[in-house]
Amino acid sequence: MTHALELKQIRKSFGSVHVIHGIDLQIEEGEFVVFVGPSGCGKSTLLRLIAGLDDPTSGDIELQGKRVNGVPASERGLSMVFQSYALYPHMTVKQNLSFGLENLRMPKAEIAERIEHAAKMLQIDHLLGRRPGQLSGGQRQRVAIGRAIVREPVIFLFDEPLSNLDAELRLQMRVEISDLHAKLGNTMIYVTHDQIEAMTMADRIVVLRGGRIEQVGRPLDLYNHPANKFVAGFIGAPQMNFLAGSLAGGVLTCDCGLVRDVPFGSAGKVTLGIRPEAIGVSLDGQGDEVIRVENYEQLGAVTYIYGAFANGEKLTVQHAHQIPLKRGQEIGVTLPTGAFHLFGEDDQAMEKSR
The missing domain is CATH 3.40.50.300 (P-loop containing nucleotide triphosphate hydrolases)
Structure with missing residues (x-):
């Protein structure tokens, strides 16, 4: 050809x-x-x-x-x-x-x-x-x-x-x-x-x-x-979030405190990637973890939230609606397992084992 x-x-x-x-x-x-x-x-x-x-x-x-x-x-x-x-x-x-x-x-x-x-x-x-x-x-x-x-x-x-x-x-x-x-x-x-x-x-x-x-x-x-x-x-805007962690026996443990069963069989240090638009938000603190709002941008149809976990790691959230926020408040975030990307120590994407 x-x-x-x-x-x-x-x-x-x-x-x-x-x-x-x-x-x-x-x-x-x-x-x-x-x-x-x-x-x-x-x-x-x-x-x-x-x-x-x-x-x-x-x-x-x-x-x-x-x-x-x-x-x-x-x-x-x-x-x-x-x-x-x-x-x-x-x-x-x-x-x-x-x-x-x-x-x-x-x-x-x-x-x-x-x-x-x-x-x-x-x-x-x-x-x-x-x-x-x-x-x-x-x-x-x-x-x-x-x-x-x-x-x-x-x-x-x-x-x-x-x-x-x-x-x-x-x-x-x-x-x-x-x-x-x-x-x-x-x-x-x-x-x-x-x-x-x-x-x-x-x-x-x-x-x-x-x-x-x-x-x-x-x-x-x-x-x-x-x-x-x-x-x-x-690829993607805002940029994908990256959180440090480790993997053992199908359990992902992130430095930010998140622990989750995941369909990856390898073990060792990993990076969890999750896109801002995949993350859920709860103003009453419900969710997988809590972040503190450091800054935010309200664009009308979408709201960008720039937060941090207790360990200092940053998390950007893209919320598809208007939402009342103020700096310093704590909000709950939900990180769905189906939206996870895992990267090994060589920064290459890891394949699911099941």
Whole structure:
């Protein structure tokens, strides 16, 4: 089977600094794949290697079954949308859209047709006579995406394209890029440090850390079945709670005081992971344990509670309703066993024994 993109043992070093450590990855035709991870994890470097803007130190890059190591970026059939938009300020929107096609000596009629199609799709057809300095951030981003569309690439590459936009516009553009993928059907690879963008847009997410792949999977698979503590903490907002403990004879004993029978057979030190939204709240102190409220955020439809157990360990709770709170009060919390994730001393997820 031929893949849209295949990376084989890709490594990248800058002098003595090793940035990418032997990555293998296959991306299929029409997929929307998101590279996500903290700053410095290598996601943008990996995208530049795919684009042909940098060369791998070793390993092979294949596009539709053909090795493209050494092939210039302009000949790979890819289009890249940058965080900075990279528009020519002295050109109109129409000129920015046509510039790359003119360099390819494409017939003027075809250029005009492609520009009209892209401009209508992105609702920027009324902006074709303006220059980038006369556009809002969202409009500039649409022009940058339009410039990629008119090239009709094999794969679209997006390098943190929404990071310069405000929160409301980011949400709008997320929806528009997802709609664009549905309309065009092209393969898209999208880089972000924002796990919410990854969760809402991706067919598959590639979680990176330190130049290595931690896990690849569909958004809800990563959310429900994280391979390790890092992925569990990175995917999901607010972040998963982690509580120290030990396991022996199927009994989990946490340092915070929680003791529970669990379907895990191993023994030794463990970390209990539980997501904030899985935890129940009782103002009358009923529940598995009691926490002291240190802070809280009331957002109307949801309340975030930041508390601490008697031993000082922190617990974040996401409550799906409005609830009267004050700092320093004690509330009961219920931690359902069915929502438990256990991680061993190596931080890898533990499998249930029954």
